[in-house]
Amino acid sequence: MSLHVDGLRVYYRSLRGDVKAVDGATFDIADGEIMGLAGESGCGKSTLGKSLIRMDSRMRYVSGSVELDGRELPVWDDARMNEFRFGHVSIIPQYALSALNPTRRIGSIATDLLKARDVPVDRVLPELVRRLELVGLSEDVLHRFPIELSGGMKQRVVMVLSSLLDPSLLVADEVTSALDVSTQRAVAELLVEFRDRGFVKSMIVITHDLSVLYQIADSILVMYAGKLAEKAPADAVVHASRHPYTQLLISSLPDVGVRYEEQRLSGIPGRPPSLLDPPTGCRFRTRCPFAFDKCAEEPPFEAVGPAHAAACWKTAA
Amino acid sequence: MLSVDTCCKTYRVGAFGGGELLAVRDVSFEVAPGEVVALIGESGSGKSTIGKLILRLLRVTRGSIAFDGVDISTLEGRRLKEYYGNVQGVFQDPFSSYNPIFKADRVFTMLRREYFPGLTDSEWHAKLGASLDAVSLNPGDVLHKYPHQLSGGQLQRMLIARALLLDIKLLVADEIISMLDASTRIDVLNLLGDLKSRGLGILFITHDLNLGSYISDRTMILRRGAVVELGSTERVFGNPRHPYTQSLLASVPQLHRRWSEVAPSPAASGGGGDGGPLVMVEKDHYAAAGPATTVGG
């Protein structure tokens, strides 16, 4: 029982035409697996995450299928998706710090939502209180307004609310990036605890910060310019990656103690291609040091090792 | 070169400015010529305020800031312009640092009109070309373009090039790479490293410990407006003495080490004294005195 995505294509309508944000994504997530979804800004990771729950007004489903626990998720049909939202698939949004209605108390937001989803409030409310205490918030939070809470507290309330009905897939979109280092570790470790306690069967953690994913994710999927570059267990991605983009990305991240004089790190020259009319073949071709004529043809995203897939002619050969 | 002496800054907050927020509390430090000092602190720690105070975008409530011995709060008009000839700033959001109405290279022409009115066109283009080259940007790619047609990395480097036009002595870099992608971030850092080796003093303000440690000679850790640890980067990162620094280092995600291998840090915000006086714990390494500060060897 798990998530299976096959050839998913989701484009964005913009003033100058369709931005091909997710251009054919195929991957699986096993039960209990926390998959990190990493990539630089504009690579389509957020679009991929959001499309599994709710397409906002400018997103357009093109093709592909999504299967969750054996049942097909009608991602293209906003109305039919409602049945799956909150119960089976849920999201901690990128804008979590402003996701709560500023003029309502936290408690009434929760009860309104539960009643509207005709969930028995009296059965679920004690569980909500228990989970709030679990994440370090007292029951009194229910009587407070969002403006009275700090960033970290709001983040935790949204995490608890989104996962309240034990969805089998939880998408956490940039949960740590708006927080300070200290609260960042606490919140990230809470995600793992939610999985360990079975509140959530499987999880997609979207972030541009690979070092956070290395701490909490079982596997990491790296995206580049709307395409999947590589998916592998966290250790393999960091220490034994098979895709040039991932390797360059990892090598450009300084750790504490790395000094400019001793070890000169290098970035990746150039810029990601525009997704309005993306180039044919491998999209990293223009910036890749190993590029050769075969790269003019788009490399398939296929297995290159145990639970390790990559889209590059070099590794596949 | 730059010396900050027990500086304080309070903001008026609340309805009708009743309440007061103490953003910076008795901060003192120096920046020697050609030295890179990293100013590290979480949001709300007052690090940006210190940057703005040095750039005279804000006025000090108490204490003083001196550049080459001259108290900058007294500078007005022409002398302030001279000061800006020696000290310049680059800010966090590349897209907010450019007026979206105009082309990106207007930041250069603005400078030319104020500082180099006498220069002929050819002399100006030569000078501009040199500073763009210093930041490894090719004029053809970046001139006569609108901000949204350029990448964050290019825009930030143009701002640095702008500062170099004035052959400044001190650059205040306030979170200049936190909005950039990892791949382009490191190039800008390396650029700062090159400039340092050519004698430019840099005050590198960031919340990211990894970046701070990469290029700085000395590091200062800030918490709620007060300095909790100050010293050479190796010592502060290698042998942190203040509990707040220790908890930061424990919780910052690293690629070579998992959190599970490190004892969970005490709740960082609560731990440690609150801005006690700085005490020398070892050569060129100071920490705010407090119950949990390990002063010993």
Added chain:
Amino acid sequence: MIRYLSRKVVIYLVTFFVAVTIDWAIPRFMPGDPIERLLARMQAQPGSAEILNDYYTEAFGFDVPLWQQYLNFWAALFHGDLGVSIANFPTPVSELIVGALPYTLALLVPAVLLSFWAGNKVGALAARRKTLDNTVLPASYLLTATPQMWLGIVLAWVFASTLAWFPVSGAYDFSLQPAWTLEFARSFLEHWVLPFSALFLVAFGGWAIGMRNMIIYELEADYSNYLASLGAPSRLVRRYAYRNALLPQITGLALALGAVVAGALVVEIVFSYPGLGTLTLNAIQNRDYFLIQGVFLFLITGVLIANFVIDIAYVFIDPRTRVGMQGGP
């Protein structure tokens, strides 16, 4: 919290003080002498002109030094003495105002409240239904651009003089006297409908437009998207968005009061409705300065009080302001 309220009280006291000062200053600093213009209007014979002149100089208090006049003015104000009306001598101004007030309120209060309620409801609907958006909205723009007095004239022409469904002027049949009888009430309502609808329609347009834009803005907000992502039915999302969109409308209500009051004045004149409007028009025509100033002061105080009440009520309705004051964590 208390500091916020006291600050509000200070602002309103200052505003009242400034308004009274303006009211006091205008006759004394305007070019030309009001008394001469007054006497000219009365074509008084030379003999009686001096007597009248002395009387009015004393009545205006021009004979004492300026600051003395100012203090007398305030002293009189506190005794509720707004001076004596020149045209309908010797009835005091305050009596005339109290007589006219109920009629103005009978028009104004329902017009303001009903137009606010209906305008916001229709505006919210228009944000949802394209058909409504393309019919009611453009109509609202034209409505809000319509001078109220003109709409009053057109309504009177169509419904009163041509179709004769409603009487043309006055607040009740000439044969009747104001009394709590059913007959008087019926006649009062008949006279009330046209002026009320003139005021109602114009104000309605404004609220509908404001709400339509506000609610679209709120429906795009993060909290609406989050609710929708958790599968909340659009009923709940819209209820939250409507409530939050209503808040700026309430501040808008306070600001628009002055305009609606002005509208009521002119509409009353069209229907010669015996409210403050007609009183003001007569005062202007007769150069009855005390009456004009009295009505002006009354309007200002009324609008100030209404604004103050709305401001205070707003603090309780919108938690963000209340919490903002304590500075939150």
Added chain:
Amino acid sequence: MSAAEPRDGGVVATGAPAPRVEAPVGAPGTPAAPLTPTHRSEFLYFAFRNWKFVAGAGLVLAFLVVAIVGPMLVQHEPLEFSGPTDQPPSSEYWFGTTSFGQDVLSQFVHGLRAAFLVGAVGGGIAWLLGAAIGFTAGYRGGWLDDVLTMLTNVVLVIPTLAILIIVAAYLNVHSYATEAILIGLTSWPWAARAVRAQTFSLKTREFVDVARLSGRSTGRIIGSEIAPNMSSYLLMMFILLFGGAILIGASLDFLGLGPAESVSLGLMMNNSFLASALLLGSWWWFLPPGLGIIGVVGGLYVMNVGLDEIFNPRLREK
């Protein structure tokens, strides 16, 4: 999302046109999308496809032409007793005549011209005051901001028509210029408050700091850095003030406080009312002035909405 999506500015929850004469509801918070050249070509592309903008602008232009050309073409002077009384519209008198035998068409076109004058001067003064006070209070901050905000709140709360009635009664307004100046002096507060809010948000933008670091003076910074970013909003604000001034002017004239010796739409309404035209059923006398005002002011408001949608695509998608 990706670079293809231009990073334009925030959302303008522009207060829709003034519900009545005073302040529009919900004065705007964040600045409208700034107008850069690539946006300018885009602006033209969208402007002429937005029917509200085209309809509104067309209507206003039509009335403007009538206001300019009309008085030259009309044979009779507006107040001249030139023909038979109470004539319905005929080939000779297109708009018919009043009960004093005056040519309604001539009164209408002269009244329209007066309306545009009052709108331009009154709206213009209010716009200048609003922008100046808004920029100074927003940019300067500190005690100056408190004083100006206090002044704005005071004038905002006082019903300005009541003041105008008193001032006009005493001053015995002689010309449209004085009436327009009076209107301008009393209808600027909501504009000042909106400009102040936007200046506050723009002031914290980093390009202002970069300008200060380049040694630019405060005035230059407001002029060349902050104001251009609000150009779209400042334009819309002027349109609202222009319409508002016309409406206030009409009310004043209707109360008989406008200049007596010439004619205005408000005065036409007043004269037709005093002559109980509605009872006599001479609709051709009192309908045109109202329709004229609705046409001009309504056209301005609809044009303004079109502009709002062009500058701020979020409202357009609905």
